Amino acid sequence: MGTLQTLYVVEEWCKGCGICVTFCPKKVLEIKDDKVAIKDLKACIQCGQCELRCPDYAIYLGGQ
Amino acid sequence: MPSQLVDKYYRTESLPHIWCPGCGNGIVTRAIVKAIDNLGLNQDDVCIVSGIGCSSRASGYLDFNTIHTTHGRALAFATGIKFANPKLHVIVITGDGDCVAIGGNHLIHTARRNIDITTIVFNNNIYGMTGGQYSPTTPTGDRGTTAPYGNIDANFDLCNLAKAAGATYVSRATVFGANMIIKQVENGIKNKGFSFIETITICPTYYGRKNKKGDSVDMITDLKEIAVNKVSYEKLSEEQRKGKIIVGELYKGKRPEYVEEYNRMVESF
Ligand SMILES: Cc1ncc(C[n+]2csc(CCOP(=O)(O)OP(=O)(O)O)c2C)c(N)n1
Ligand code: SF4
Numbered sequence: 001m002g003t004l005q006t007l008y009v010v011e012e013w014c015k016g017c018g019i020c021v022t023f024c025p026k027k028v029l030e031i032k033d034d035k036v037a038i039k040d041l042k043a044c045i046q047c048g049q050c051e052l053r054c055p056d057y058a059i060y061l062g063g064q
Numbered sequence: 065m066p067s068q069l070v071d072k073y074y075r076t077e078s079l080p081h082i083w084c085p086g087c088g089n090g091i092v093t094r095a096i097v098k099a100i101d102n103l104g105l106n107q108d109d110v111c112i113v114s115g116i117g118c119s120s121r122a123s124g125y126l127d128f129n130t131i132h133t134t135h136g137r138a139l140a141f142a143t144g145i146k147f148a149n150p151k152l153h154v155i156v157i158t159g160d161g162d163c164v165a166i167g168g169n170h171l172i173h174t175a176r177r178n179i180d181i182t183t184i185v186f187n188n189n190i191y192g193m194t195g196g197q198y199s200p201t202t203p204t205g206d207r208g209t210t211a212p213y214g215n216i217d218a219n220f221d222l223c224n225l226a227k228a229a230g231a232t233y234v235s236r237a238t239v240f241g242a243n244m245i246i247k248q249v250e251n252g253i254k255n256k257g258f259s260f261i262e263t264i265t266i267c268p269t270y271y272g273r274k275n276k277k278g279d280s281v282d283m284i285t286d287l288k289e290i291a292v293n294k295v296s297y298e299k300l301s302e303e304q305r306k307g308k309i310i311v312g313e314l315y316k317g318k319r320p321e322y323v324e325e326y327n328r329m330v331e332s333f
């Protein structure tokens with residue numbers, strides 16, 4: 001459950017560029033209806049690569 | 065709800081920003097903010113100065129002392145600010161057009177003075193804001209609105225330019241390697257002198273489209289492939305070096321800092 005609570009999406013800010021989806025090493029994310037969507041949260045290793053390169057601050061790892 | 069980092073350092077009421085989907089400007093801006101956070105600087109002790117351009121709009125989204133100045137003149141304003149209040153960490157955000165086309169003279173003389181300012185160039189190889197005119201960093205042969213058959217000018221190597229002009233910290237990183245940008249901005253701020261950090265970013269809307277580089281994901285993937293560190297670059301053959309860019313900390317020097325020298329002169333009377 002720890003992992004479940006740490007990945008956040010700010011849907012209104014997402015512009016659907018797909019950068020986070022491509023560079024996520026664990027294929028956790030996908031684009032659905034032009035927005036990022038979490039496809040496989042269990043696979044997330046909390047590496048923060050998505051947050052690092054999201055140009056719109058629309059995905060991030062938060063506190064517990 | 066935004067992340068803690070964004071909540072603390074951005075004027076979140078002005079988000080989402082106006083940059084195009086997949087524009088690299090947001091990535092570089094976050095890296096700068098993250099570096100400031102890592103250094104633990106007080107927001108009131110930081111002044112962000114920008115010129116005019118898509119990239120220069122970053123200052124408006126950030127919650128520090130900020131000033132959005134005129135095209136090409138960010139370094140001139142920054143020099144005045146640093147003189148008036150030497151305790152401020154003065155950070156300049158500028159585009160390739162802003163910094164080395166109209167602002168090129170300011171760049172060389174600010175570097176020559178080695179004044180304690182950290183400059184981060186958002187190099188997207190084009191004028192984004194005004195519709196894709198070619199810039200001094202558009203690679204020879206590439207296209208822009210004003211170079212429909214390909215640019216015949218030689219492009220500047222910004223880091224070589226800054227080093228030759230007298231900067232005492234010079235580095236380069238790409239938006240693929242955003243962690244490298246964070247580290248470099250930290251070290252640039254720590255350097256007591258003129259620091260120049262070239263970030264290679266992407267403008268999918270103009271540079272990408274004019275040059276058939278694909279979408280933002282394709283462009284960042286390209287950056288991942290062409291960026292090499294100095295040591296690896298030196299091992300490559302002439303042929304293999306084509307199209308590659310050298311990333312990393314490229315130069316560190318030590319020279320007297322301008323405001324300190326000025327104050328020393330004043331105190332001598
Ligand atoms: C004195 C002056 N000349 C020209 C312009 C028009 N102008 C605005 S932004 C810009 C170039 C922007 O390119 P760059 O600095 O590379 O920033 P980018 O938009 O690509 O981030 C130009 C020529 C201006 N605003 N002021
Ligand atoms: S934190 Fe890492 S593994 Fe998790 S979604 Fe982001 S990029 Fe993928």
Ligand code: SF4
Pocket residue numbers: 013014015016017018019020021035036053054055056057058059
């Ligand atoms: S990188 Fe950001 S803006 Fe782009 S799809 Fe992912 S969450 Fe959305």
Ligand code: SF4
Pocket residue numbers: 082083084086087088089118119188192193266267268269270
């Ligand atoms: S025009 Fe280019 S630089 Fe300007 S916001 Fe769009 S993608 Fe970014």
